Amino acid sequence: MAVQIENLGSLDRKITLEFARADLAKAREARLAKVGKTMKIAGFRPGKVPKNIVEKQHGMQVDYELQFDKAAELFYELSQKEGIALAGQPRLEPKSELGADKVVFEAFFEVLPEVKIGDISSAEVSKYTTEIGDAEIDRAIDVLRKQQVHYHPRGQAGAHGDGGANTAAQAGDQVVIDFVGKIDGVEFAGGKAENFEYVLGEGRMLPEFEAATLGLKAGESKSFPLSFPSDYHGKDVAGKTAEFTITVKSVNWAHMPVVDDAFALSLGITEGGVAKMRADVKENLDREVKRRITTLLKGEVMEKLNSICDLDAPKSLVASEQERLVEGARQDLTQRGVPNAKDVPIPAELFAEQALKRVRLGLILSELVKKQNLTATADQIKAEIDEQAATYEDPKEVVRWFYSNPSRLKDIENLVLEDNVIKYFTSLAKVTDKAVSFEELSKLN
Structure with a gap:
């Protein structure tokens, strides 16, 4: 077998592979025999299809497959022998006719590059340091407490108190409202809801909506204009101004658990x-x-x-x-x-x-x-x-x-x-x- 290796660039290479078609004769005969055993042709029992028919229908395909397989085999044998550091799979291209006595393939591939490590001693990097103290621990525990928050109606006495004398909606309160919005006096899709629940200050609603809700008590209503942003997700109302009327159904204040052994137990701390x-x-x-x-x-x-x-x-x-x-x-x-x-x-x-x-x-x-x-x-x-x-x-x-x-x-x-x-x-x-x-x-x- 003759071999030629060409340098096509910094990493690109080409190898020309040549081998005799006769070298594949035994493998070709065995492959066709295997194909013949599974062929189904009208008038013949399975496995009894004449060789000339098998040859006519599958000969070219078998030649094609065997030649590619042989080229791939020779390529990898050569790459191992020469110690070529392959960067990926080769691209094999036949350069001879399918029935030629001498089969020629060109294998295009890339090799791994030389890696030149620079001067690490000249590099500068930052390493951050952070101390965890009581303040950081307290903030983390507050997050855990907020995960167990529950709400009580303002003004109604209970095991955790009544939330104070002021029963108006405040930042952090959960409110339940009915609302209806109109543009040019006409209700629009998605602009009406009953028993709608959200927490003031979480940013779930547009700022004008939250501002109008603040200070209202259960049973009170308020009307106000609201301008939808031009990039609002609702395209039908984006950039338009609506007149909303809201009615507060209930105002509930947030109660977070006290940091005690019972709270620790709720987090799975069974001892300590x-x-x-x-x-x-x-x-x-x-x-x-x-x-x-x-x-x-x-x-x-x-x-x-x-x-x-x-x-x-x-x-x-x-x-x-x-x-x-x-x-x-x-x-x-x-x-x-x-x-x-x-x-x-x-x-x-x-x-x-x-x-x-x-x-x-x-x-x-x-x-x-x-x-x-x-x-x-x-x-x-x-x-x-x-x-x-x-x-x-x-x-x-x-x-x-x-x-x-x-x-x-x-x-x-x-x-x-x-x-x-x-x-x-x-x-x-x-x-x-x-x-x-x-x-x-x-x-x-």
Whole structure:
């Protein structure tokens, strides 16, 4: 077999493959015999179709398949022998007639690029630090309390009080109203409701609507103009002004549970009461802070690596990554209940930049892991799994869940690899510590 390898560009290559058609004679005879056993022709029993008929109907197709198979086999044998680092699947093109004695194929493919790691010591990154104190714990507990909020009619005495002497609707109150809206004196679709319930201050209603409701008591009514924004979702009323009349049916004040041992018990704290609850909340906040800081640092390190490293990204890998991103977007639409999500056109070009970045980073990380021996160890993988499992009620069961599936283990291994790269990068780069509050940390991108 004669072989020619041509350089078509920085990563593009071409190999010309040649082999004799006679080399496929035995395989061709066996393939046709196999086809003949399953052929169904009128007038012949199964498996008894004459060879000349099998040849006439399937000979060209068998030749085509066998020649492509042989070309692919020779290509991969050669790539392994020559140590070619393939970036993807080759594109095989026949260059000879199907019945030619000498079969010629051209294989077009890309090789993996040389990755030049830049000067990491010149890179600068920020590492955020955040302290969790009583104020942060109190705010987190308030969120938990709001999740158990319930409402009582203003002015009616009960186990939790009457809400105070002022029975008018206030910010944070739940109101139940009837309303009707008219444009030019005519009611419009969606502009009327009875026993409509919402909480003042949550932003569910337009500002004019909430402003008109504030200060009203149960049984009171009010009329007011409301201008719909030009970009309002209801196209029939967008940009128009309506006259609304509302009637308040009830005003209910919010009661949040008191922070005591009973509240702790409602959160599943069976022992230790409020002190244990606060300790658990702090532990969860500390875990969230660690995760957030790691995510921010990882993002910054990846950006720096992408900018200081030099390589050509294989077009085939970028195209494959675009396809994965398109499929991920389609699955997201499906999960969100978008009708006919599988048929929604999603141009791959939308993900070109993201795909290119992912491919570059994948190659950069692979090079660093290989050259700096940053491979994830079994102990590191176990430690990561144990840490993630600790957040669940039955950690042992979660650990078994991870170890029972190779793909889940692979995800953990990739996570550890990224952590190893970050540790290596920050050991060389200029790292600046930045102290921020928990709220500031939550808003950082």
